[in-house]
Amino acid sequence: MKYIDLRSDTVTKPTPAMRKAMAEAEVGDDVYGEDPTMNELEKLAAEMVGKEAALFVTSGTQGNQVAVMTHTRRGDEVILESESHIYYYEVGAMATLSAVQARTVPGRLGAMDPDDVRAAIRSENIHFPRTSLICLENTHNRAGGTVLPLDNMKEIYEIAKRAGLSVHLDGARLFNAATALGVDPKEITKYCDSVMFCLSKGLCAPVGSILAGDSAWIKRARKNRKMLGGGLRQAGVLAAAGIVALKEMTLRLAEDHANARLLAEGFARIPGLAVDMQRVQTNMVMVDVAGLGVTGQQFSDALLERGVKANPMRPTVLRFVTHNDVSREDCLKAVEIVRDVAGRFAHGVA
Numbered sequence: 001m002k003y004i005d006l007r008s009d010t011v012t013k014p015t016p017a018m019r020k021a022m023a024e025a026e027v028g029d030d031v032y033g034e035d036p037t038m039n040e041l042e043k044l045a046a047e048m049v050g051k052e053a054a055l056f057v058t059s060g061t062q063g064n065q066v067a068v069m070t071h072t073r074r075g076d077e078v079i080l081e082s083e084s085h086i087y088y089y090e091v092g093a094m095a096t097l098s099a100v101q102a103r104t105v106p107g108r109l110g111a112m113d114p115d116d117v118r119a120a121i122r123s124e125n126i127h128f129p130r131t132s133l134i135c136l137e138n139t140h141n142r143a144g145g146t147v148l149p150l151d152n153m154k155e156i157y158e159i160a161k162r163a164g165l166s167v168h169l170d171g172a173r174l175f176n177a178a179t180a181l182g183v184d185p186k187e188i189t190k191y192c193d194s195v196m197f198c199l200s201k202g203l204c205a206p207v208g209s210i211l212a213g214d215s216a217w218i219k220r221a222r223k224n225r226k227m228l229g230g231g232l233r234q235a236g237v238l239a240a241a242g243i244v245a246l247k248e249m250t251l252r253l254a255e256d257h258a259n260a261r262l263l264a265e266g267f268a269r270i271p272g273l274a275v276d277m278q279r280v281q282t283n284m285v286m287v288d289v290a291g292l293g294v295t296g297q298q299f300s301d302a303l304l305e306r307g308v309k310a311n312p313m314r315p316t317v318l319r320f321v322t323h324n325d326v327s328r329e330d331c332l333k334a335v336e337i338v339r340d341v342a343g344r345f346a347h348g349v350a
Contacts, residue, residue: 001307002307003304003307003308003309004307004308004309004326004330004331004333004334004337005309005325005326006263006308006309006310006320006321006322006326006334007309007310007311007319007321008201008311008319008321008323009173009201009202009256009283009321009322009323009324010200010201011323011325012200012201012202012203012204012323012324012325013204013325014204014205014206014241015204015244015248015249015324017244017248018204018205018206018240018241018244018245019241021240021241021243021244022237022238022240022241024240025037025236025237025239025240026236027234027235027236027237028234028236029233029234030056030231030232030233030234030235030236031226031231031232031233035234035235035236035239036236037236037237037239037240037243038056038232038235038236038238038239040239040243041054041056041210041239041240041242041243041246042054042055042056042210042239044243044246044247045210045212045242045246046212048185048186048246049174049185049186049189049195049197049210049212050185050186050189050190051189051194051195051212051213051214052213052214052215052218053212053213053214053215053217053218053219054210054211054212054218055210055211055212055218055221055222055225056208056209056210056232056235056238056239056242057196057208057209057210057211057225057230058207058208058209058230058232059198059200059207059208059209060085060170060172060196060197060198060201060209061089061090061091061093062209062225062228062230063196063209063210063211064085064086064090064135064168064170064196065090065093065094065097065098065228066211066221066224066225066228066230067168067194067196067211067213067221068086068093068094068097068098068100068133068135068168069097069098069224069228070194070217070220070221070224071132071133071166071168071193071194072098072100072132072133073130073132074098074099074100075099075100075129075130076098076100076101076129076130076131076132076133077100077101077102077103077122077128077129077130077131077132078094078100078101078102078103078131078132078133078134078135079103079104079105079117079120079121079131079133079134079135080102080103080104080105080134080135080136080137081104081105081106081107081110081111081112081135081136081137081140082104082105082106082107083107083110083140083142083143084104084110084135084137084140084142084170085137085141085142085170085172086135086137086170087102087104088142089141097228100129100132100133101129103120103131105117105120107140107143109140109143109144109146109278109279110137110138110139110140110142110143110146110148111140111146111148111149111152112136112152112156114152114155114156114159117134117156117159118159121159121163121165131163131165132165132166133165133166133167133168134156134159134160134165134166134167134168135167135168135169135170136148136153136156136167136168136169136170136192137169137170137171137172138153138169138170138171138173138174138177138188139172139173139176139177139180139281139282139284141172141173141284142313143279144276144279144280144281144284144285144286144319145173145176145260145279145280145281145282145283145284145321146279146281146282147176147177147180147181147281147282148177150181150183150187150188150191153169153188153191153192154191156191157191157192166193166194167191167192167193167194168192168193168194168195168196169188169189169191169192169194169195169196170196171188171189171195171196171197172196172197172198172201172209173197173198173201173202173282173283174188174189174195174197175197175202175203175250175253176202176253176256176257176282176283177282179250179253179254179257179282180257180281180282189212193213193214193217194211194212194213194217194221195211195212195213196209196210196211196212197209197210197212199241199242199245199246201323202249202253202256202283202323202324203245203246203249203250204241204245204249204323204324205238205241205242205244205245205249206238206241207238207241208238208239208241208242210242249324252324253282253283256282256283256322256323256324256326257281257282257283257322258328259283259322259326259327259328259331260280260282260283260284260285260320260321260322261280262328262331262332262335263285263320263322263331263334263335264277264280264285265277266331266332266335266338266339267285267287267320267335267338270335270338270339270342271291271342271343271346272289272291272292272342272345272346273287273288273289273291273292273338273342274287274288274290274291275287275288283321283322283323284319284320284321284322285319285320285321285322286313286317286318286319287317287318287319287320287338288316288317289316289317289318289342289345290316292342292345292346293345294316294345295312295315295316296312296313296314296315296316296317296318297312298345299312299318299341299342299345300312300318302341302344302345303337303338303341306337306340306341307337308334308337308338320334
């Protein structure tokens with residue numbers, strides 16, 4: 001059976017152009033700074049996000065954790081949204097690796113209220129940890145791929161600067177955010193001191209993410225990456241795919257957004273399903289199946305039997321993610337399969 005895989009944009013395969021670039025990549029030892037293809041990727045990435053320097057990391061989680069480690073010292077406190085990826089999906093790494101604690105702030109569609117952020121910053125007190133870092137996430141995964149408004153980012157960044165804090169952006173899907181806002185990525189990243197973005201999600205590279213910031217900060221981050229086992233040798237083979245990702249795949253993300261809207265509108269017309277269209281801003285669609293009296297896992301299992309893969313996110317909510325390996329025709333077919341499965345559950349025959 002050929003599956004329509006809508007679980008995540010992490011399932012994308014490298015494009016033919018990437019495979020060719022990887023096969024032909026000029027390489028060297030990156031720990032010595034001698035891999036020309038990696039050097040090219042890091043220079044390109046820094047320029048694209050308006051930062052002085054960049055660093056290739058093996059994953060988004062590694063990038064975020066190197067950033068936290070580089071911005072903080074042991075015993076500090078980090079402010080972040082209560083369902084952010086760094087807090088929710090990174091295995092407690094802030095506490096384990098950097099010995100810092102989280103101060104979570106509930107958000108709306110992934111965006112924290114600046115007044116709440118301001119109130120969460122610790123004053124000087126012998127009993128309190130030092131607040132040193134604020135983390136933002138754009139787009140926001142658990143909110144459904146929603147985009148942080150630029151004025152929200154600007155206000156939080158200004159609060160941070162007045163308080164002497166750093167701001168790190170988990171921009172795993174930064175280019176989706178830029179596409180949705182219709183702006184250059186630099187218009188987003190000017191409101192952070194460091195940014196991580198993934199090459200291996202919707203941009204189709206097989207491995208890797210980028211961490212960017214000022215030159216002195218990246219120099220410290222590079223040492224922390226080495227400490228965490230992230231020093232790579234002939235990494236130009238991976239960097240070559242990343243260059244293609246940045247030069248080519250960032251330009252086609254609007255297609256994924258259109259396909260997500262197509263899915264959302266189709267799902268919203270199916271009895272028993274609920275879709276919050278306000279959350280459908282990029283390449284993700286959250287679907288609540290509570291109206292059918294089933295769990296997200298039950299619905300996902302039934303879809304799998306019919307050739308559609310989707311991930312349960314909450315007890316009755318599934319996430320569908322569009323990407324380069326899913327066509328408009330695949331999305332139309334997925335809507336019909338979801339309609340059939342929903343009808344079967346509604347009539348007790350699934």
